[in-house]
Structures are given as structure tokens and as C-alpha cells.
Amino acid sequence: MSNLNIMIVGVGGQGTLLASRILGDVALSSGLDVKVSEVHGMAQRGGSVVTYVKMGEKVYSPVIEKNEADIILCFEKLEALRWIDHAKKDATIVINNQRIDPMPVIIGKAKYPEDIINKIKADYNNVVDVPALDLAKKCGNTKSVNVVMIGVMAQHSQIKKDVWVKAIEKTVKPQFLEVNLKAFEAGFNYVAGK
Amino acid sequence: MKKLLLGNEAIARGVYEAGATVAAAYPGTPSTEITENIAKYDEIYSEWAPNEKVALEVAIGASIGGARAACAMKHVGLNVAADPLFTASYTGVNGGLVIFVADDPGMHSSQNEQDTRILARGAKVPVLEPSDSSECKEFTKAAFKISEEFDTPVIVRLTTRVSHSQGMVEFAERENYQLKPYEKNVSKYVMMPGMAKRRHPVVEERTLKLAEFAETSHLNRIEWGDKKVGIITSGITYEYAKEVFGNASYLKLGMVHPLSQKLIKDFAKEVETLYVIEELDPVIEEYCLQLGLKVIGKSKLPLVGEYSANLLREKLLGEKVEKTNEITEEAPVRPPVLCPGCPHRATFYVLKKLKLNVSGDIGCYTLGALAPLESVDTTICMGASVGVAHGMEKARGKDMARKTVAVIGDSTFIHSGITGLIDIVYNKGTSTVIILDNSITGMTGHQQNPTTGFTIKGEPTRQVDLLKLCQAVGIDRVRVCDPFDLVGFEKVVKEEIAADEPSVIIAQRPCALLKHVKYGPVLTINQDKCTKCRMCMRLGCPAIVDRGDHIEINATQCVGCDLCPKVCKFNAIEKAGGQNE
Numbered sequence: 001m002s003n004l005n006i007m008i009v010g011v012g013g014q015g016t017l018l019a020s021r022i023l024g025d026v027a028l029s030s031g032l033d034v035k036v037s038e039v040h041g042m043a044q045r046g047g048s049v050v051t052y053v054k055m056g057e058k059v060y061s062p063v064i065e066k067n068e069a070d071i072i073l074c075f076e077k078l079e080a081l082r083w084i085d086h087a088k089k090d091a092t093i094v095i096n097n098q099r100i101d102p103m104p105v106i107i108g109k110a111k112y113p114e115d116i117i118n119k120i121k122a123d124y125n126n127v128v129d130v131p132a133l134d135l136a137k138k139c140g141n142t143k144s145v146n147v148v149m150i151g152v153m154a155q156h157s158q159i160k161k162d163v164w165v166k167a168i169e170k171t172v173k174p175q176f177l178e179v180n181l182k183a184f185e186a187g188f189n190y191v192a193g194k
Numbered sequence: 195m196k197k198l199l200l201g202n203e204a205i206a207r208g209v210y211e212a213g214a215t216v217a218a219a220y221p222g223t224p225s226t227e228i229t230e231n232i233a234k235y236d237e238i239y240s241e242w243a244p245n246e247k248v249a250l251e252v253a254i255g256a257s258i259g260g261a262r263a264a265c266a267m268k269h270v271g272l273n274v275a276a277d278p279l280f281t282a283s284y285t286g287v288n289g290g291l292v293i294f295v296a297d298d299p300g301m302h303s304s305q306n307e308q309d310t311r312i313l314a315r316g317a318k319v320p321v322l323e324p325s326d327s328s329e330c331k332e333f334t335k336a337a338f339k340i341s342e343e344f345d346t347p348v349i350v351r352l353t354t355r356v357s358h359s360q361g362m363v364e365f366a367e368r369e370n371y372q373l374k375p376y377e378k379n380v381s382k383y384v385m386m387p388g389m390a391k392r393r394h395p396v397v398e399e400r401t402l403k404l405a406e407f408a409e410t411s412h413l414n415r416i417e418w419g420d421k422k423v424g425i426i427t428s429g430i431t432y433e434y435a436k437e438v439f440g441n442a443s444y445l446k447l448g449m450v451h452p453l454s455q456k457l458i459k460d461f462a463k464e465v466e467t468l469y470v471i472e473e474l475d476p477v478i479e480e481y482c483l484q485l486g487l488k489v490i491g492k493s494k495l496p497l498v499g500e501y502s503a504n505l506l507r508e509k510l511l512g513e514k515v516e517k518t519n520e521i522t523e524e525a526p527v528r529p530p531v532l533c534p535g536c537p538h539r540a541t542f543y544v545l546k547k548l549k550l551n552v553s554g555d556i557g558c559y560t561l562g563a564l565a566p567l568e569s570v571d572t573t574i575c576m577g578a579s580v581g582v583a584h585g586m587e588k589a590r591g592k593d594m595a596r597k598t599v600a601v602i603g604d605s606t607f608i609h610s611g612i613t614g615l616i617d618i619v620y621n622k623g624t625s626t627v628i629i630l631d632n633s634i635t636g637m638t639g640h641q642q643n644p645t646t647g648f649t650i651k652g653e654p655t656r657q658v659d660l661l662k663l664c665q666a667v668g669i670d671r672v673r674v675c676d677p678f679d680l681v682g683f684e685k686v687v688k689e690e691i692a693a694d695e696p697s698v699i700i701a702q703r704p705c706a707l708l709k710h711v712k713y714g715p716v717l718t719i720n721q722d723k724c725t726k727c728r729m730c731m732r733l734g735c736p737a738i739v740d741r742g743d744h745i746e747i748n749a750t751q752c753v754g755c756d757l758c759p760k761v762c763k764f765n766a767i768e769k770a771g772g773q774n775e
């Protein structure tokens with residue numbers, strides 16, 4: 001059996017680390033070998049961040065490379081473009097349609113690419129486009145984008161819903177649990193195109 | 195019980211299970227979480243020391259005092275701690291002493307890419323290198339045993355991928371370790387020439403014994419497979435090699451100094467093609483070459499950067515993994531930035547406006563080197579800003595000091611800036627040093643330090659008074675100022691650089707990410723008033739975005755720090771309501 005390879009890509013500060021902790025906990029409950037590779041330090045200051053989650057009978061390298069990802073959770077559009085080469089052709093690619101301009105764009109030294117999601121859709125069949133920021137806002141906290149994304153992923157996974165919920169209960173701080181469970185539901189029930 | 199732990203968390207667990215009772219460290223990516231997690235165990239006294247040298251000295255003291263002691267740092271931290279290390283190698287230990295040093299191949303968060311094995315070899319201390327979280331814990335416990343059995347400090351070398359990857363770890367009970375008795379032993383612990391001369395041969399003999407131990411230690415293992423290809427490797431590169439070479443034969447070294455001559459020779463004899471795969475310096479490879487073995491290593495693999503399975507495929511097998519999509523558009527880079535609300539932004543805005551030379555230092559404020567703030571001229575190592583400013587003055591004369599400042603964070607100033615400041619006073623310099631006091635060690639993720647008033651466990655403690663400290667070393671001109679008071683701050687900087695004597699400006703405003711900092715409401719640009727002069731863009735705030743035909747504030751990024759209204763001459767930036775935490 002080959003590994004299941006999941007990537008989370010986004011911008012430092014978007015809560016990718018929490019998402020990876022939740023995913024790690026879900027993966028652990030599968031009884032398989034799991035490795036999760038994270039980025040700490042400098043890049044967490046608004047830089048491009050990536051987390052790899054690998055599960056299978058035996059996982060060696062914690063890193064996912066070109067054409068190896070089964071699922072990519074993209075917390076931001078530009079980061080989706082940056083990491084898309086890592087997706088397998090039949091990968092599920094969940095993209096939060098949020099735009100966060102990097103400094104070279106902010107100061108006019110580079111252009112933010114147009115129409116990223118459609119460009120990716122032209123090449124990949126399983127692209128889910130999610131307004132995760134709007135959904136998070138409706139749940140009462142823009143910081144819960146990460147858990148909305150986890151919800152969307154859960155909907156597309158074979159893993160039972162209560163495994164995800166338990167992982168969230170274990171991972172998030174008690175004072176933020178309610179809003180995060182709402183965020184998870186919003187993602188889980190999200191139907192693309194609506 | 196099995197848990198998913200970061201390599202660093204697993205190290206902490208290993209320290210706990212080994213029965214250690216003292217841990218001292220200075221933070222540094224990718225090592226920081228080791229000590230943060232050790233601090234969660236009530237059974238272990240832990241502390242953030244002012245720098246790595248002190249941290250190691252505390253651990254050495256604890257070891258001589260009979261405890262099992264741990265010390266953690268990043269690779270460059272070992273340079274700072276090299277002095278005690280090289281001599282602690284001579285004294286040896288009482289309770290086990292293990293030093294965790296995390297290298298950063300690929301420089302995810304570092305100013306260089308040095309290989310800890312080189313310093314360790316110089317210091318003649320053994321080095322263990324785990325390749326996943328489970329080994330992080332096991333090797334930690336083994337390291338304490340080796341330390342005591344061979345009477346030596348032991349280094350456990352990590353790399354970013356090992357430290358920051360989570361893997362499965364099986365928990366065990368904590369060993370009930372009893373403090374070893376403390377006995378005065380001058381010939382072992384007082385390293386003056388007479389005694390040290392007798393200790394050095396002991397060290398050399400110890401290295402031979404350790405090499406002997408390495409021949410049979412379970413830390414090194416052979417995995418026989420297809421003997422056409424043999425691979426000698428250690429640490430994370432073992433994992434990459436397994437992905438690429440599958441059922442080849444492996445000599446996986448857990449002990450990377452000293453190396454095991456017979457084991458390596460015996461392995462080499464059995465295989466047809468022998469690869470040595472190690473990131474950074476060719477430590478194992480050069481040893482193999484000394485043994486007269488024919489190996490393929492750095493002739494094909496890079497000396498720089500991080501390795502990966504694909505890199506091995508490409509460099510060793512000539513198989514390049516091609517992309518499978520038609521997307522050609524490049525994604526613009528996304529470098530890290532000063533956060534919205536960061537106090538350093540105001541400081542650099544003023545320094546750039548005044549067109550000063552800025553000798554910089556290491557911390558979040560190193561990001562002041564990037565566009566659009568582009569203020570920082572130099573960054574060498576922690577504490578260097580102060581000495582560098584002084585050296586510039588001595589090279590080019592006092593005029594240079596009239597247009598130069600050093601900038602240094604609070605943690606970095608305590609780490610090693612204070613000695614530079616003493617130098618300026620002592621040697622009649624006239625430089626101006628700006629201490630960026632944001633009340634926390636920011637870059638490494640919010641650690642307490644001697645200026646914050648709290649210990650690693652969050653207990654209140656005596657706080658270093660930066661003002662009095664600077665005065666005490668002989669700085670008569672010390673000013674405390676809020677950089678967000680742009681006008682006042684600019685005036686203070688101008689006055690202090692003009693002064694023909696050394697001065698310190700303490701730029702005081704807490705990090706915007708600290709819990710007690712409450713800003714808000716978020717701001718918005720009144721497009722009717724905005725003339726698109728783009729003054730606000732000069733702040734380099736990630737929340738202010740140039741859309742070409744208009745400038746806007748991204749409401750999800752803005753924290754409402756109220757800095758940008760201060761640079762807007764047209765009062766176009768207004769409060770929008772709404773709040774971001």
C-alpha cells in the first residue's frame with residue numbers, strides 16, 4: 001500500500017500549525033505510521049509556510065516532493081500556485097479563495113497572478129474552491145479559517161466525522177472550541193458552487 | 195502509550211525519562227521547543243539563560259553537582275558555548291551531561307549553515323544523531339548513559355527536519371535517578387595547566403574507547419539488503435536514502451563521532467558501490483577516504499543546503515522528477531515580514547527617513563533589511579551590531595558615528611550586546627545604540643528573557659533594568675522613548691547621534707503579538723481624502739495594500755496599531771470599527 005500524502009500550504013500566521021496538529025491526531029487514530037513535518041521560526045512571520053502529513057505502513061522521509069501529494073489544503077491562492085507541482089494529477093486540491101499579498105506585490109515590485117484557481121482547474125480535475133474566510137467570519141472568528149479548511153477536507157475524506165471532531169476537541173484551546181466546532185461544520189457542509 | 199511528537203518534544207520526553215533534573219538553554223530555531231517542553235515537567239528545574247555559554251556552564255555545574263543535566267541550542271549557539279564545551283571535555287562529568295544542538299541545513303531560520311560535527315570533533319566529544327522522533331527519545335537516554343560511562347559531555351546533533359517533524363513515540367517511565375555524591379576533585383575539575391596536562395591524554399584515550407564502543411553499539415546498525423549498493427548515512431538523510439534506494443544495504447550510523455573503523459570497513463567490503471550520504475560537511479566521507487575506501491559522496495552531492503529524496507535521485511541516479519502540469523506562471527516570492535503592529539516598523543521608518551547607516555543584529559528586526567524599510571546595513575551574529583558600529587567609527591572617524599546607529603533587540607542585548615557597549619565606553623567610542631525593547635524574545639516565538647520579568651515557567655522574577663544597566667557601564671546619555679511617537683523618536687535619534695559621546699536609546703513598545711497588547715479597532719482608508727501619495731506604503735505594513743488605482747487596508751490583517759495615520763498628511767486613515775485579535 002502506498003502512503004497517503006497530505007500538504008497544508010499557506011501564509012505564516014494563518015494557523016497551518018494547528019491544522020497540522022489536528023490532521024496528525026486524525027492520522028494517528030488510523031493506526032498507521034505517521035510523520036508530520038512543520039515549519040517553525042522565521043517563516044512564521046508572514047512567510048510562505050508548508051506542512052507535510054504522511055501516513056502509511058512505514059513512513060521514511062517526512063517531506064512530500066514533486067507529484068507526490070494526494071491532497072493539498074491551500075490556505076491562500078498564491079500559495080496554491082507555488083506548491084501545485086507537488087500535487088499528483090488526480091490529487092484533491094482544496095483552495096481557500098483568499099488573497100494575501102506578499103510584500104513584493106504590496107510594494108509594486110511583483111504582480112499577484114490573475115485567475116489562479118481557474119488555471120489550476122484547467123490542469124487538475126479535483127479542485128475545490130472554498131470561501132473559507134467568509135465562512136470563518138460567519139462563525140464569528142476570522143482566525144478559524146484553518147478549521148473551516150479541515151472541515152472541507154473531512155467532507156472529502158473516508159475518515160468518519162466523529163474522528164475529526166474528537167481531534168479538534170483534543171487540539172484547540174477550550175475557550176476557542178465552540179467557534180472552531182462551528183467552523184468545522186461550516187467547512188464540512190460546504191457545497192462548492194453555492 | 196504512543197504519541198505523535200516533534201523531534202524536539204521527543205528529546206524533552208527523553209530528558210524526562212532519563213531522570214534529569216536540570217536543564218538550561220538559550221532559544222534558537224530549530225532547537226527552541228526542546229526546552230519549552232522540558233519546562234512543562236515539574237520534576238525538572240529549567241531556565242532560559244542569557245546566552246548559550248551561560249546555559250552550558252549552568253548545565254556543567256549541575257552535572258558536577260551530581261545531577262543529570264541537559265542543555266539545548268541551535269548550531270550557532272555552540273560557537274558561543276564553545277569555550278566551556280572545549281574544557282568540559284577535559285573535566286568530564288559527574289551526573290550525565292547532554293548538549294542538544296540543532297543544525298539548520300537549508301538555513302530556514304539561520305545566518306549560516308555550519309555543521310556541528312566539526313566543532314564537536316574539535317572538542318573531542320561524542321556525537322549522536324537521531325533520524326526520527328522515536329530515536330530522538332531513545333538516543334537522548336543513551337546519551338546520558340554514555341556521558342556517565344565514558345565521563346564526557348555528549349552532543350546530540352539534530353537538524354531542522356528531525357527537530358520539526360512529528361513521529362510516533364512510545365512512552366516509558368521516568369528513571370528514578372539519584373544525585374551522584376558531590377566530592378571536591380581538584381585534579382578533575384580545576385583546569386589549570388598542571389591538571390589539564392594530565393586530563394588531555396585521558397580525553398584522547400576516551401575517544402579511542404568510544405570508537406571501540408561504536409563498533410558494537412546498537413546506535414549503529416547494518417541493514418543488509420541487495421549488496422550491489424551500500425549506503426553509509428545518518429540522521430535525516432537515512433530516511434531520504436530509504437525512499438530512493440529501498441532494498442539496498444545500509445550502514446546507519448547513530449554515533450557520528452567518533453566513527454567506527456571496523457564496522458565501516460566490514461560494511462564497505464561487502465558492497466559493490468558505496469555511497470556516503472550526509473548533509474553539509476563530508477565528515478563521514480573524509481573518514482572513509484582516510485581508511486582508503488572508495489566512496490561516492492560530495493563529488494556528486496552538494497555541500498550546501500538541505501537534501502531530499504528527489505535530490506538524491508537526481509544527483510546519484512540521474513533521474514530528474516519532471517513536473518506534470520502545464521502551469522508556467524511563477525509565484526512571486528513571499529519573504530517573512532514584520533507583523534502588522536510591530537514596534538520595529540516605526541523605528542526603521544525613522545532610521546530610513548534619516549538615511550542613517552545601521553549596523554543590525556539578529557531578531558525579528560533583521561527583517562528591517564528588506565524592502566521597503568531597507569534600513570539595515572549589516573547582520574553578522576548575535577550582539578555584533580554594537581561592536582560593528584564601534585569598529586566603523588574607529589575605521590572612518592567620529593563623523594561616521596554621527597550618521598550611524600546600532601540596533602539590537604532586548605534579548606540579544608543581554609545575550610552579548612552589553613559587552614560591546616562596555617567596549618564603546620572603555621575605548622572612548624561615541625556610537626549610538628538603539629535597544630529595541632519589545633518586552634519579549636520575538637523571533638524564536640516569545641520566550642521570556644532577563645528583561646521581561648518572568649522565568650521560563652512564567653513565574654515573576656527580578657527584571658534587568660536596561661536604563662540602569664546602561665548607566666552603570668558608563669553611558670551618561672540613556673533615553674527611553676516610544677518609537678510609535680514618530681516625531682519625538684526622530685528628535686531623540688537626531689540628538690543622540692549628534693552627541694560627541696556614546697549614547698543608548700531604549701525604544702520601548704511591546705510586541706504586538708503579546709496577549710496583553712490590545713490594539714484596535716481596525717483602520718480603513720477614506721478614499722475621498724486619500725491623495726495616493728503613498729507615504730503609508732513606506733511603512734511596509736502587510737495590511738496596507740497598493741491596488742494600483744487606490745490604496746486599501748486589508749481588514750483581516752490590520753490590528754489597529756494606529757501607526758499609519760501618523761504618516762498620513764491628509765488624515766485619510768480612519769477607524770473602521772471591527773476588531774482583530
Ligand SMILES: Cc1ncc(C[n+]2csc(CCOP(=O)(O)OP(=O)(O)O)c2C)c(N)n1
Binds near residue numbers: 270604630637
Ligand atoms: C548564537 C545565537 N543564538 C540564538 C540565535 C537565535 N535567535 C535569533 S534572534 C533571537 C532572539 C531575538 O530576540 P530579541 O533580540 O529580543 O529581538 P526580537 O526578535 O524580539 O525583535 C534568537 C534567540 C542565534 N541566531 N544565534
